[in-house]
Amino acid sequence: MRETTLPAAGQPRTPYRRRLLGRCLPSLLGAALVLALLGPFGTFVDLTLTQRLAYWISLIGLGGLAFELLTLAATRLLRERPEAWRSMLVGVTLAVASLMTLTVALLEKTLRGLDFLRPLGLAELFVYVVLVTLLVSAIPVWLELRDRGLLAGPAALPSPPLPDNAPAPPAEPAFLARLPARLGRDLLALEMEDHYVRVHTEAGSDLILMRLRDAIAELAGLDGMQVHRSHWVAAAAVAGVERKPDGKLVLVLRNGRRVPVSRSYLTEVRAAARAAGWAEKTGS
Template identity: 80%
Template sequence: MDTPAIGQPRTPYRRRLMGRRLPVLLGAALVLALLGPFGTFADLTLVQRLAYWVGLIGLGGLAFELLTLAAARRLRDRPEAWRALLAGVTLAVAAPMTLTVALLEKSLRGKDMLHPLGLAELFVYVVLVTLLVSAIPVWLELRDRGLLVAPPSPAPVPSIPAERPEPVFLARLPARLGRDLLALEMEDHYVRAHTAVGSGLILMRLRDAIAELAGLEGLQVHRSHWVAATAVAGVERKPDGKLVLVLRNGLRVPVSRSHAAAVRESGWVEKAGP
């Protein structure tokens, strides 16, 4: 099985929800019920505080899940946006929860905060509680999606000249594929990486993958293909004049007319057969 791409969860959704986030939310609600912040300790019984905080934390947690699931559909190929997304969702949940708390406070404790100054003050409290309660779930989600660890870079070598850093994209390759990258091929929302020992799919756009290959000599030879310079074993010419690159692993990659000039300038055509 291919290693999940950065930004994609390693753990099934049900396991993340039931085994991680729900216990954290219930634990937070229990702690708040026991401590009774914002005057709830003096005004409410323990049972009332439990109902108060479990209800609010549960409602906020549900809103967090729904917003996150909706946004996830739009970020399948943008893993770099997940940190900002989760921060934005956390703050977005605070807005409707402020109105909910204001209505609850008026009906339960007779406190009228349904005016601009009261809502502004209440919003600060709600944001504070939301950030405290969501800190661990957000951290767990980022960790599960591989967004808390920077891509590994090679250790500095005390030699002259110094070795170039490994391209960032190579860190995305599953270990079973090695690091001898031959070509990239676009498949819908995925990129198929071809190496000397096999191939695998990675969820990202081809242009983003090419950008992460800075420092590795190669060319985009077609709107759907990129080829490493060291991968070219030969070049074939079709009867219509189009070029086809033959790679070391036997893979044949078409060269589009718009990229043919760059391929010729690279000197690869000199590898063409008679």
């Protein structure tokens, strides 16, 4: 398996294909279907349902494609300036709205004989297109910003001051800040998966774009160990040890997940098992 470098700030945690097929396309298709059924801007009266479906799916699809391509180009240019995402979104939205205004004007003239190819007509149409663009892109953009960690969470209440002689509380491992909020902080294991690290917690799993060894380095201070070139486990997550007939060890986590132990880590794992008192049994 190959490993990649750590993602820069503002880079997505979820693979592009999953974001595109699982979030963006369903949102755009849903918006097109709703607009086809409602038939705004006179399309309900002038067009049949089949025509409205073709009309809105084509426009939303073209607008979505333009938005995606311009966003990809802009994020490449602003790779080192993730804080500029607001200006980037405004610029992309206005660019897409301008392109789609001209497209809709030509389509309306051809399809329904409506002439918007005048300054006032284009200005009026531009307002409508901007509104539709904002409504259609709201959910996909929000999901994308959340995936990139660009949406600030609620402000935490200030902690009470510590006495002067009190020891400072231990710092949370830096890696935990990368976890999506829905996964919580009860880390069970890490698993290298192609270009990503799959994170397992009590609440589920997700992919993070980084190398396993970098993730382990960011977990300094958390009790755990690497047990395989592709696996790391938290000590508190291990419920027992299972020995296979061929002598290989498998760690059984408290959520039932089984993690293989490679030969190169066998001595360290056995020592940790004795120290922690992990129950050992023979597996099939």
